[in-house]
Amino acid sequence: MKEIEITCPIGRKPDDDQILAAAAKALGVPAKSVAGYRLRKRSIDARNDVVYRYRFEVYSKGETVPDFVLDEYRDVSGAEPVLVIGSGPAGMFAALKLLMRGFRPVILERGKDVHKRKFDMAALSKNGTVDPDSNYCFGEGGAGTFSDGKLFTRSSKRGDIREVLYQLVRFGADPDILVDAHPHIGSDRLPGIVENIRNCIVEHGGEYHFGTRVTDIIKKGDGSFEVKSADGSVWQSRKVILATGHSARDIYEMFARKGWELSAKGFALGVRVEHPQSVINRIQYHGRYQPFMPAAEYSFVTQIEGRGVFSFCMCPGGILVPSSTAGDEVVLNGMSNSARNSRWANAGVVVSVEPEDCPEYAKYGSLSLLNFQRDVERAMFRFTKSLKAPAQRMMDFCRRTVSSDLPATSYHPGTVSAPLHELLPENISMRLKYAFPETGNRKMKGYYTNEALLLGVESRTSSPVRIPRDPDTLEYVGLPGLYPCGEGAGYAGGIVSSALDGINCAAKI
Numbered sequence: 001m002k003e004i005e006i007t008c009p010i011g012r013k014p015d016d017d018q019i020l021a022a023a024a025k026a027l028g029v030p031a032k033s034v035a036g037y038r039l040r041k042r043s044i045d046a047r048n049d050v051v052y053r054y055r056f057e058v059y060s061k062g063e064t065v066p067d068f069v070l071d072e073y074r075d076v077s078g079a080e081p082v083l084v085i086g087s088g089p090a091g092m093f094a095a096l097k098l099l100m101r102g103f104r105p106v107i108l109e110r111g112k113d114v115h116k117r118k119f120d121m122a123a124l125s126k127n128g129t130v131d132p133d134s135n136y137c138f139g140e141g142g143a144g145t146f147s148d149g150k151l152f153t154r155s156s157k158r159g160d161i162r163e164v165l166y167q168l169v170r171f172g173a174d175p176d177i178l179v180d181a182h183p184h185i186g187s188d189r190l191p192g193i194v195e196n197i198r199n200c201i202v203e204h205g206g207e208y209h210f211g212t213r214v215t216d217i218i219k220k221g222d223g224s225f226e227v228k229s230a231d232g233s234v235w236q237s238r239k240v241i242l243a244t245g246h247s248a249r250d251i252y253e254m255f256a257r258k259g260w261e262l263s264a265k266g267f268a269l270g271v272r273v274e275h276p277q278s279v280i281n282r283i284q285y286h287g288r289y290q291p292f293m294p295a296a297e298y299s300f301v302t303q304i305e306g307r308g309v310f311s312f313c314m315c316p317g318g319i320l321v322p323s324s325t326a327g328d329e330v331v332l333n334g335m336s337n338s339a340r341n342s343r344w345a346n347a348g349v350v351v352s353v354e355p356e357d358c359p360e361y362a363k364y365g366s367l368s369l370l371n372f373q374r375d376v377e378r379a380m381f382r383f384t385k386s387l388k389a390p391a392q393r394m395m396d397f398c399r400r401t402v403s404s405d406l407p408a409t410s411y412h413p414g415t416v417s418a419p420l421h422e423l424l425p426e427n428i429s430m431r432l433k434y435a436f437p438e439t440g441n442r443k444m445k446g447y448y449t450n451e452a453l454l455l456g457v458e459s460r461t462s463s464p465v466r467i468p469r470d471p472d473t474l475e476y477v478g479l480p481g482l483y484p485c486g487e488g489a490g491y492a493g494g495i496v497s498s499a500l501d502g503i504n505c506a507a508k509i
Contacts, residue, residue: 001059002026003040007051010044010293014054023058034058036065043181046285050293068162070170073099077205081106082509083227083237085214088142089495090243090486092194094502095201096167103509105206106237108229110213110248111139113198114191121146124322125412128387133213136323136333137247137460140210141194144495146321147313147335151183151496158492158500165496171196174338182297186338209233214244216254219479239481239509243502244488246463247325249370251488255467261477262366265466265490268312269376269428270350271420271454272332273394274409275447277317280345283446295340298347298447300439304431307357312348312461317341319410322387323460329377330389332411332455344410348458351431358425369464376425380456383418390418394452397421398433407453420456466490474508483508 004022006014024031041055059065073096082098084091087109095105110133111117117139123129124136137143151165165183169175172193177183185193198208216228217240227235244251255262277296281289284296295316302309313333317340323333334346353369355361361368383390389411393403400421409415421429432454440448467484468477469491476482483505485491492498 001057001063004056004058006054006056007045008054010050010052010290012052019056019058023056026058027060029060033061035061035063038065039179041181042176042179044294046288046296050285050288068166070163070166071100073200073204074102075205076102076104079104079205081237082506083108083225083235083240084243085227085240086110086142086243086245086248086486086488087140087198087208088243088245088486089144089498090142090488090492090502090505091241092141092197092502093164093167093499094241094243094485094506095206096197097503097506098509099201099204099206101506101509103239103506105201106235107201107206107208108212108214108227108235109140109208109210111135112210113208114140114145114194118191121321124324124387128413130324130327130387132325132327133211135325136321137245137325140198141190142245142498143247143323143333143460144498145190145194146187147333150313150494151177151185152494158497159504161496161500163503164499168193171200184336184338184340186340187335188337214251217242217482219482223481225481239483241483241485241502241505241509242467242476242489243485243498246487247460248488249374252367252370252465256365256367260479261468263466263468264355264366264368264370265462265464266352266354267369267373267464268308268310268350268352268461269373269457269459270309270312270348270432271424271456272320272334272346272458273349274320274344274346274411274453274455275449276451277343277345279446279449279451280316283444295345297345298444300443302435302438304351304434307427307431308352309431309435310350312350312458314345314347315340316345318344318346319412320344320346320389320455321411322413324377324387328381329374330380330384330387330457331377331460332389332458333460342410346410348461349432349435350458350461351428353428357427366465372425373459373464376457377459379423383423384416387413388416389413389455390420390423391415391453391455392418392420393450394436394448394454395450397454398436400433407451409453409455411455415453415455418456420454423456462493463487463490474505
């Protein structure tokens, strides 16, 4: 086996003859002796001419072209139940793995199913009405369902990423996600995929219970667990997967009340940055953008005063949405549909925060950064007295000048001109002040512009709390049978890494 790379203009694909000729040359055999090939990766290269780069594995006679085969789901109607608390990526993929291994997943989800959830999100955007159990963070599919659907992780140590991607394709995702360098599904397509996953789980004997917010977990004398929910229901199982997501603050507070071990975990906080997509296209395609080309994306990372400043969850051709989970906070996130065709580009630009950066919050112990995060979100709300976002033009922010006017934005609740440079904590504001000009001057000419709008606050980048677990068994320290999982437990960051963590926890069971 060898690898070859073929470039093609955007909008074209290499044909069979072209691939076979390149394969024969690489293998040193006649074209008729090429046994087959497999596309591994497709990526855009805009450094010179704008092209797609296709990377293939090619095989000569006698070699087998490998294929990835998913295990089949079993009928688990009468099997031992495993409680799965949360139906985000970690919970869903844990449940699918349980089906493969012969266990019956019983999923407890505080929010609504994916279709009913849409009505609550519409009320959130249009009327500022926050349902604390059904919003952009909570409900079937978790935060990832309505946050763009980017399927990228930098870590291969967590497991085989193909298991996640192939299952998504099985449930309706475009097969291109198997080969794209930055695979993406889109918030318009994810709800249907999430519903297909639920149907599969139920058809094979699993259960879903919506509107079931867990309020207590009790370890019984026989080693099993009793799980109580806000509606008075009680559930029992020997095994529990806790996959509640990074915004389930009530779960952390429940652990703290019980005296169960938690630890503060570094996270990142900053702003959402919104540019006209045309500006990002011009920068990234070096002035050669054409309408048939994909909307350009970007990423950057730098170090300012000993802390990382980086772009996060970049949404080309996307929109901004309110991700508040309580009525007294302003939180923003980004999303984009599969076509990525809005006239805006947005990304979180955030600063790493560690417990030692917030000494005044040390009194909260393991919940120190959670309280820091919540106070910043509440400060944004106090300024606007609504879900409108405090906002400032980029150059005005760096000059510490309140913007006299604001550009149009995709953020439906609207914006209020604000001194974001003062509303943000000084350790955040100072680093952003230096990062934006540096990025515009050294990495992306034209990025540092007053056409760009900063909106506060981007704060739900990852959990500010970690639920400790045994690195081998993945069980909660001191409570065998309880598996803290995914972003909410502090072991993942994004759809794919969360799904892999769910798979790993289910496999341990």
